[in-house]
Amino acid sequence: EDQVTQSPEALRLQEGESSSLNCSYTVSGLRGLFWYRQDPGKGPEFLFTLYSAGEEKEKERLKATLTKKESFLHITAPKPEDSATYLCAVQARSNDYKLSFGAGTTVTVRA
């Protein structure tokens, strides 16, 4: 069974204080790893897809990296508008396009 574990559960940052979120996964053949951002009461918003170890993708203050066992989402010099819950999901080659999600990391950035 595919498993996704995100840590920490919650992260409180001062504006400008860079940090990283972790997504550890166990999957029988990774097809893709997905990062989403979710604001309270809203649907998840797609951020990145990573397909193979060593791959990196960036968007504004966010950078996602991937190894064979985990992915990191680095937030550089965060601003209050980066406050959200960040979700990680994996798709296995054998799993017919289904996603398995972690519970998320809630990030709060104080001005």
Add this chain to the structure above:
Amino acid sequence: DGGITQSPKYLFRKEGQNVTLSCEQNLNHDAMYWYRQDPGQGLRLIYYSQIVNDFQKGDIAEGYSVSREKKESFPLTVTSAQKNPTAFYLCASSIILGQGKETQYFGPGTRLLVL
């Protein structure tokens, strides 16, 4: 504007009542999905459909039913058999390229509450 719409935003269910959540997409996506989100848990897959008139159970299908009569629409019915229906319900859709690189895009969600 292209996107996924879900209605209603809030839905209240009485004991023993079936309720239906609407999901419509105008992205011309082949596949559609229903997830349930509970506090402190990851999204869990209820049902998914890759083609019209066909759908498969996800991990927590008991107490739910779906239909896919049109490519654009994938309604979810929460039946009276679902004993703990209070949750945030999310609909998603994706294309199917056959290369395993499909991204799922989500709607705004429906919050279901039991009276």
